[in-house]
Amino acid sequence: MTGKRIITLVLIIAVLALLAALPAVVSRDSIINMAVLVLLYVALASSWNILGGYTGQTNLGHAAFFGLGGLTTRLLWLSAGWSLFPSLLAGAGAATTLALIIGTPAFKLKGVYFAIGTLALGQVLNVTVGDMFPMITSLPVQQLVSYQLLPRYYLFVGLAVLTVGTAYVLVNSRLGLGMMAVREEEEAAESLGVSAFRHKLLALVVSAFLAGLTGGAFAFYHVGYYPQFLFSPVWTFDALMMAYIGGTGTIIGPIIGALFFVVAKELLALRLVEIHLTVFGTLFILVVLFLPGGFVQAWASIRRALVRQLGARGVRLASRRQAS
Amino acid sequence: MQFLQVRGLAKSFGGLMAIHDLDFEIEEGAILGLIGPNGSGKTTTLNLLTGFLRPDAGTITFRGHNVTGIARHRACQKGIARTFQLTKTFLDFTALQNVMVGRAYGQQPARNLRAAAEEAKESLEQVGLLDKAGFMAKDLTLMQRKKLELARALASRPQLLLLDELMAGLNAAEAEDAMALIRRIRDSGITMIVVEHIVKAILGLSDRIIVLNMGEKIADGPPGEICFDPHVIEVYLGKAPCLL
Numbered sequence: 001m002t003g004k005r006i007i008t009l010v011l012i013i014a015v016l017a018l019l020a021a022l023p024a025v026v027s028r029d030s031i032i033n034m035a036v037l038v039l040l041y042v043a044l045a046s047s048w049n050i051l052g053g054y055t056g057q058t059n060l061g062h063a064a065f066f067g068l069g070g071l072t073t074r075l076l077w078l079s080a081g082w083s084l085f086p087s088l089l090a091g092a093g094a095a096t097t098l099a100l101i102i103g104t105p106a107f108k109l110k111g112v113y114f115a116i117g118t119l120a121l122g123q124v125l126n127v128t129v130g131d132m133f134p135m136i137t138s139l140p141v142q143q144l145v146s147y148q149l150l151p152r153y154y155l156f157v158g159l160a161v162l163t164v165g166t167a168y169v170l171v172n173s174r175l176g177l178g179m180m181a182v183r184e185e186e187e188a189a190e191s192l193g194v195s196a197f198r199h200k201l202l203a204l205v206v207s208a209f210l211a212g213l214t215g216g217a218f219a220f221y222h223v224g225y226y227p228q229f230l231f232s233p234v235w236t237f238d239a240l241m242m243a244y245i246g247g248t249g250t251i252i253g254p255i256i257g258a259l260f261f262v263v264a265k266e267l268l269a270l271r272l273v274e275i276h277l278t279v280f281g282t283l284f285i286l287v288v289l290f291l292p293g294g295f296v297q298a299w300a301s302i303r304r305a306l307v308r309q310l311g312a313r314g315v316r317l318a319s320r321r322q323a324s
Numbered sequence: 325m326q327f328l329q330v331r332g333l334a335k336s337f338g339g340l341m342a343i344h345d346l347d348f349e350i351e352e353g354a355i356l357g358l359i360g361p362n363g364s365g366k367t368t369t370l371n372l373l374t375g376f377l378r379p380d381a382g383t384i385t386f387r388g389h390n391v392t393g394i395a396r397h398r399a400c401q402k403g404i405a406r407t408f409q410l411t412k413t414f415l416d417f418t419a420l421q422n423v424m425v426g427r428a429y430g431q432q433p434a435r436n437l438r439a440a441a442e443e444a445k446e447s448l449e450q451v452g453l454l455d456k457a458g459f460m461a462k463d464l465t466l467m468q469r470k471k472l473e474l475a476r477a478l479a480s481r482p483q484l485l486l487l488d489e490l491m492a493g494l495n496a497a498e499a500e501d502a503m504a505l506i507r508r509i510r511d512s513g514i515t516m517i518v519v520e521h522i523v524k525a526i527l528g529l530s531d532r533i534i535v536l537n538m539g540e541k542i543a544d545g546p547p548g549e550i551c552f553d554p555h556v557i558e559v560y561l562g563k564a565p566c567l568l
Contacts, residue, residue, distance in 0.1 A: 174428045174437055181425045184414035188473075190396035191374060191406050192480050193429035 019157050023150055032153050036221060038262045039156035040214060043163040044235065045242040045254035047210035052240065053248030054171050055203040056183025057107075058115040061122030062211055062239055065095040067231035069212025071129065074137055074219035074227070088216040095212025096205055103201045110186075122233060130228035138224035152221045159217050163210045168251050170206060179203050183249070241284045247296030256295050325388045327352040327515060328373075328484060333382035335368055342368045344539040346382070350517065350532075352483075355510055357530030357547070358519045361560050364536040366519045367409060370486045373517075374406045375399040387483065403431050405482035407473045409489045409519075415462040419472055422461055423447050423479045430480020447479040450512075451505060467498045471505070478509065485509065486517045491525055503529060523561065527551060535560060 022035060048062050073091035076082040082090070102121060109117045139147065170176050181189035182196045190196055215230055238261065239254075246257025261280070268276035291298055326349050333346040343365045350356050358366050371377040373384060375396040384392045391402060405426075414422050423444035427434050434440035448454045451471040456464065461472060470490055477485055487506070491499045503525055510516060520526040526533065527547040535543040535550060537559045543550055550556055 172437075174440070177421070177425060177428055177437065180417070181414055184416055185412040187376070187396075188408065188412035188414065188476075189425065191376075191400055191408075191412075192426040192476060193397045193400035193431075193433070194425065195395070195397045 016161070023153060029149055032149055034262065034266060036149075036153055036156050038259055039153075039160040040218060040221075041238065041242055041258035041262060042160040042255050043156075043214040043217075044211060044239040045246070045258050046160075046163045046167050046251075047207045047214065048236075048239040049243045049248060049254045050167050050170065050210075051200070051203040051207040053243055053250070053253070054167075054176065054183065055179040055200055057200055057203070058112075058240075059118045059204070059207070060115045060233075060236055060240070061118030061120070061125075062207075063231050063233055063235040064118075064122045064125045065098065065208040065211035066215040066218075066235045067125060067129065068098055069095045069215030070219040070230040071133070071215075071227055072212075073216030077220065078137070078140070078143075084220060088213060088220070091216035091219070092209045092212040095208045095215070099205045099208035100201075103204050106204075107197055107200050119233075119236075122231065122236060126228060126231040126233070129231050130226075133227035136224055136226050144223065147223070152217075155217055155220065159214060163214070164251060164255065166206065166210060171251070175199065175202060180249070241280060243294075244284060245287050245294050247294030250294075250296045253294050253296045260295070326385065327387060329383075329385040330373075331383050331385075333369075333372060333384065334380045335365075335372060335377060336380055341539050343372065343379075346536075346539075346541055348534055348541065348544065350484075350515055352515050353510070353513060354515060354531040355506070355529055356515075356517045357526040357533040358517055358536065359521075359523070359526055359533060359560065360536035363538075365539040366536055367488055368539075369536070370406060370488055370517065370519060373399070373486060374404055397429070400430055400480050400482070403481070403483040404486070405430070405477035405480045405484070406486040407470070407477055407488055407490060409492065411466070411469045411473055413461045413464075413469045413472060415460075417461055418457065419448065419453055419459050419461055419464065419468075419475075420444055420457040422472055423475050426476040426479030430482070432481055444475075444479050447475040450478060450508075451475045466493055467501075470494070470502070474505070474509075478514075482514060484515050484517070486519075488519050489521065490518070491520055491522050499525060523551075 023032060026032070044062070044066060048059065051057050051059050069091035071091075072094040073087045076090055077084060077087035106114060106117050106121070171179070178189065178194040178199045179202070181192070181194055182199050186196050218230065242257030242261045243254045244257070245260060246255065247253030265276055265280070268279055272279070287294055293300070329349045331347055333343055334341075335343040346365075346369065358369065360366055368377065372379050375394045375398065378393040382392070383390060386402065386404060389402065391399060391404070394402065414425065420441060424437070424440045427444045427447070428437065428440040434443050445454060445457060448457055451474050453468060453471050453475060456468060461469065464472060474487075474490065490506070491502050494502060499522060506516065506518065506529055518526060518529060527550075530547055532545065533543070533547050533550045534541055535553075535556045542559065543553045543556045545553075551561060
């Protein structure tokens with residue numbers, strides 16, 4: 001156990017060092033931009049995973065929190081002249097407020113009805129924002145002239161670390177145990193003193209806060225886009241697919257999923273243009289049907305098989321040695 | 325102060341009267357058997373006591389507190405725990421994690437997860453599952469899962485424990501084992517309401533038995549009296565099992 005923990009710790013430090021040193025090693029902006037995309041999706045998929053993976057409530061309206069965070073941050077930062085960090089916090093605050101408002105009615109819905117309800121919420125905001133803010137939002141000229149990629153890259157590094165760290169601390173706490181119990185068997189959890197509603201709401205609020213922060217970081221990063229774009233269901237379904245492909249209800253799953261998704265999308269989109277959507281859709285269906293635990297489950301199975309093989313060989317070797 | 329007092333309890337599902345004007349009480353430390361034909365309202369009664377259903381009328385008073393229509397998790401925190409007729413184990417948890425939920429959220433919850441894990445082991449030991457602590461719940465047998473649910477409920481430190489057909493689906497030897505376990509739990513000072521269809525088991529276990537039929541109480545008394553009650557024999561027992 002301790003040996004395993006040391007290996008994990010060493011791996012984490014290595015990844016953090018790699019992330020810190022990346023801009024020094026590669027100077028091409030395209031690589032840094034791709035790293036930003038991976039980090040953005042690590043944060044988005046990990047935040048979705050808190051409610052969808054650990055608490056078992058399939059949220060199909062995650063884009064609403066991402067979008068509201070982005071919209072609020074961009075408005076305050078660009079139009080109202082706030083500095084960056086207060087704008088980011090306000091964006092996350094707006095997403096959290098939305099979560100608190102919709103939480104009570106939404107959790108009256110269970111299972112697939114919750115999924116449909118949140119899908120509707122996301123679409124309502126998507127259309128409303130499209131009507132209210134039809135104009136493209138671009139960085140003003142003086143911002144464009146002084147645009148620097150590195151601070152934005154490091155902001156996303158910090159965001160991804162914060163999101164994964166928050167998820168890790170939460171799910172390893174007493175509250176995390178309660179959330180997972182609600183996912184496993186809601187009635188049994190309640191019969192043991194767990195308030196299902198409070199745990200779902202907590203998961204939603206934390207998930208929305210982190211998604212709102214991610215949306216805000218995107219608003220700081222991106223040069224020009226239509227405000228509605230941040231509310232597109234693509235953000236929800238990309239995050240959900242990454243969590244599933246990597247492994248829902250695990251910390252590492254959404255990270256692996258995001259990395260795989262972004263790299264594969266880049267490669268596929270270059271060669272196959274629009275067909276990559278079909279490829280991801282098919283992969284998602286296959287994973288849900290045959291590998292509900294995602295890559296993490298596949299790796300666990302392979303490792304078990306390997307251990308069994310090696311164990312059998314070890315026994316054979318030992319018996320041979322004994323015979324001689 | 326009465327330990328548990330139920331007065332005028334009623335619950336309907338649409339036009340169906342599941343429980344009608346039910347009165348009963350339990351003395352602390354007793355085992356109360358609840359029997360009756362299918363659909364007579366046994367599980368509905370347990371659901372009403374644990375907040376899984378809200379009564380249409382009546383009051384439930386537990387250790388001086390009015391717990392009528394209380395939320396499910398509050399019932400547990402007040403000291404009323406239950407098991408389920410069809411097991412509702414947390415399948416992707418280890419046995420220990422299953423029990424930790426009760427210890428971390430029940431009455432006088434553990435200070436932190438580490439303490440919850442330590443204290444949960446005591447409950448596992450109580451039901452004889454300590455050697456399975458690290459097993460995934462989905463790899464346990466039905467008997468082990470039922471014991472696990474019992475351990476989980478015990479870990480919430482209840483004063484009143486409701487067992488819904490704990491012995492259903494168990495073979496004769498396992499049922500014997502379960503009966504011995506229920507007696508040990510009683511000896512540790514926990515009051516119980518036991519719903520069972522195995523008449524021999526319930527007669528042997530209970531200090532008192534209530535017989536329900538179509539949502540109404542038709543008999544209430546010690547086992548020796550119940551099994552000679554002509555009305556009970558007519559609607560449920562069929563013949564006097566005490567003559568066996």
